[in-house]
Amino acid sequence: MSNTPPTISDEHYRLAERIWDYHRMGHDLRPVDVAVVLGCHDLGVAACAAKLYQAGFFARMVLTGGNSPSTAEVFPRGEAVHYRQHVLDLGVPDEAVLVEPRAANTGQNITLSRQLLAEAGLAPATVMLVTMPYMQRRAYATTRRVWPEVTVVCASEPVGFRDYLAGIGDDRLVIDTMVGDLQRVIEYPDRGFAVEQHVPDDVRAAYRALVDAGFTSRLIGA
Template structure:
């Protein structure tokens, strides 16, 4: 299948994709935190979600983090965090409440660099809201437990079902490849020390194997 293209998803593919989506989306209720870390990606809806949570009073400031990846360069040529920052400012978040981290190229760097930026700013952090894509919540949580274990974390994302989310992004191939790749990282990264282990039910592993065999392998890591 051609990368970065709209693709026709069969009902069998959609069924497996919903299993993976439901597993990755932790569904935690937002709660008040000292700061939000907004994880850059191809999805500008993450920034929209962060602005909404800020306006609702869940945190007083946010770090927006992310440089570019091959899947975001065309969408955000000046960098994920730069475009995200512009978007949250357009949505009414004051500039004084936004810290910019524009060097991270993976989730581990997102968290490490954000943590360092907050420390340099003299901001004490006891709790963090990780704002990300819905299907990235579990990996963000598992990564934070390794890299920032002393803080209380909660994950937040746009309230959307799988089928509705596809329409908001407009690139089914990109969503499917990235979602499958994120699940692979949840399963394999603990052995590399990047994430804490997560229980992965058999039905989720079966759905993952089905989707990889169906060709949604554009975001997989190699051994």
């Protein structure tokens, strides 16, 4: 692995888009009992949740997330707290929102949200995971492991790869994070953190090429 931040070439973008396409689950959206909205550096996830609520896909949502190295400066009060303010500003009523402000990883996002819902007297049979587009598969695999009795649907902002990069404004952060998420999709089943997901050969090849090129800042232990 290279320790030097790589210059992003056209080939790197092509490989990254292959991984982007793999991470998106392509689920057909349908009404569910509750949404779990996973915090991150992208406030667009909260905006997407507000639109889905207003479209009638669910009546309650859990906003989950504390802080991580990539969000502490952007959301100093914590991801879920900032998400709450954003969905309220977009017209979601306060009574539709539950806030889970402690989760530090995807497993905690799900387990702590489940706990919060139970404390509120809610036992959903169907859950919509609202995430960044490239976090869908990891969130899905994690939920199937730690909350297997619910039916899961994944949702994200409907945006293409290049438009998403333009909206975030930090191409390297996005590509590094996608590579890190794919590593977790591959390795976490053996650690008991997620269910197994088939990873096609071309996606594995894209992953290896980007790791070799130095897109490694979000790998486990980096």
